[in-house]
Amino acid sequence: MNIIVTGGAGFIGSNFVFHMLKAHPDYRIICVDKLTYAGNLSTLKSVMDNPNFRFCKIDICDREAIYKLFEEEHPDMVVNFAAESHVDRSIENPQLFLETNIMGTSVLMDACRKYGIKRYHQVSTDEVYGDLPLDRPDLFFTEETPIHTSSPYSSSKASADLLVLAYHRTYGLPVTISRCSNNYGPYHFPEKLIPLMIINALNDKPLPVYGEGLNVRDWLYVEDHCRAIDLIIHKGRVGEVYNVGGHNEMRNIDIVKIICEQLGKPESLITHVADRKGHDRRYAIDPTKIHDELGWEPETMFADGIKKTIQWYLDNKDWWEDIVSGEYQNYYKKMYENR
Numbered sequence: 001m002n003i004i005v006t007g008g009a010g011f012i013g014s015n016f017v018f019h020m021l022k023a024h025p026d027y028r029i030i031c032v033d034k035l036t037y038a039g040n041l042s043t044l045k046s047v048m049d050n051p052n053f054r055f056c057k058i059d060i061c062d063r064e065a066i067y068k069l070f071e072e073e074h075p076d077m078v079v080n081f082a083a084e085s086h087v088d089r090s091i092e093n094p095q096l097f098l099e100t101n102i103m104g105t106s107v108l109m110d111a112c113r114k115y116g117i118k119r120y121h122q123v124s125t126d127e128v129y130g131d132l133p134l135d136r137p138d139l140f141f142t143e144e145t146p147i148h149t150s151s152p153y154s155s156s157k158a159s160a161d162l163l164v165l166a167y168h169r170t171y172g173l174p175v176t177i178s179r180c181s182n183n184y185g186p187y188h189f190p191e192k193l194i195p196l197m198i199i200n201a202l203n204d205k206p207l208p209v210y211g212e213g214l215n216v217r218d219w220l221y222v223e224d225h226c227r228a229i230d231l232i233i234h235k236g237r238v239g240e241v242y243n244v245g246g247h248n249e250m251r252n253i254d255i256v257k258i259i260c261e262q263l264g265k266p267e268s269l270i271t272h273v274a275d276r277k278g279h280d281r282r283y284a285i286d287p288t289k290i291h292d293e294l295g296w297e298p299e300t301m302f303a304d305g306i307k308k309t310i311q312w313y314l315d316n317k318d319w320w321e322d323i324v325s326g327e328y329q330n331y332y333k334k335m336y337e338n339r
């Protein structure tokens with residue numbers, strides 16, 4: 001089996017590459033990544049010499065390069081992680097999100113149509129459903145929940161999902177879509193809540209909580225997401241959407257307090273800053289469908305996952321110090337100074 005994994009130098013994509021090489025030692029994994037600010041080749045160094053792995057620096061919007069790769073590799077499946085993924089950046093610059101997340105998806109699917117494919121899998125997000133009120137803990141996102149997006153990021157992901165379903169209905173492309181809640185774990189880029197707070201706390205820097213910190217996210221350890229996608233591409237029904245989430249809702253402020261406690265840092269580092277524009281209040285996934293149809297359930301409890309994650313950041317300072325000492329400094333200043 002030849003599988004193209006796009007965005008494999010990013011957070012979830014790299015974890016998926018590691019998972020697949022381990023779980024399916026007879027598969028060939030071809031990683032396609034543009035290496036944007038969020039993609040890091042050093043993340044993949046442990047698999048670079050694996051004969052079943054190939055890395056290709058390609059932009060998924062580059063039609064010619066993608067077609068050439070299909071001619072060389074004859075992939076059986078494509079799993080598309082490649083995306084601009086940070087909501088705050090999408091508020092600053094929506095255009096790039098439309099190009100990669102929508103146009104890039106269409107280029108990949110056109111290649112699948114032209115050369116044939118057993119499965120095209122789109123890695124989507126629970127953010128396509130919009131948000132839920134904080135005072136209705138009885139409500140959850142199911143696969144039937146209407147698309148109702150808030151940010152340019154989530155709108156671009158929802159547009160891509162609609163396009164994927166249209167390619168299935170119109171051209172019969174064998175697609176599946178997964179919509180997952182917030183992931184955490186190793187190789188999470190430092191702009192996102194959990195790694196940002198771990199790294200700032202380690203450096204005794206302020207911990208910038210948006211607003212009151214009462215917004216709720218449904219956190220899932222990244223390896224559990226990778227296992228879910230592995231199941232969907234092999235056993236999921238073509239044309240179907242699967243929600244992935246761990247029933248693990250937490251308020252942002254509580255996450256930050258846990259990180260302070262585990263690192264032995266004072267909560268006085270917590271600083272409340274101006275809220276995100278259009279900030280989604282609560283995400284909460286109902287994972288009944290993937291549980292009932294494919295037998296998936298999360299294996300890592302948050303209490304264990306957050307310990308493992310913090311330990312990973314303590315053990316891999318070189319990885320994140322390299323990132324936060326570069327262009328990230330300008331990003332951080334722009335987003336957080338005088339906020």
Ligand code: NAD
Pocket residue numbers: 006007008009010011012013032033034035036037038039040058059060061080081082083084085086100104123124125126157179180181182183184189
């Ligand atoms: P990330 O930002 O860490 O990684 C994205 C990767 O895509 C990077 O390696 C980047 O270089 C690459 N990339 C970006 N534009 C590209 C292009 N034009 N061509 C080729 N490669 C390109 O993102 P992530 O958090 O790992 O998210 C991966 C996917 O999962 C995204 O599609 C995201 O929408 C989705 N998702 C993320 C989460 C989460 O909590 N992080 C949850 C649900 C779904």
Ligand code: DAU
Pocket residue numbers: 085086087088124125126127180181182183191192193194196208209210211213215216217252276283
């Ligand atoms: O739900 C899935 C989504 O989760 C994915 O589709 C996105 O790609 C991924 O980035 C993530 O989006 P969020 O916006 O939920 O993640 P983020 O880590 O940016 O923020 C989590 C929460 O923490 C959110 O309510 C905003 C808040 N926050 C974030 C940062 C970076 C802060 O309070 N302070 C911060 O500095």
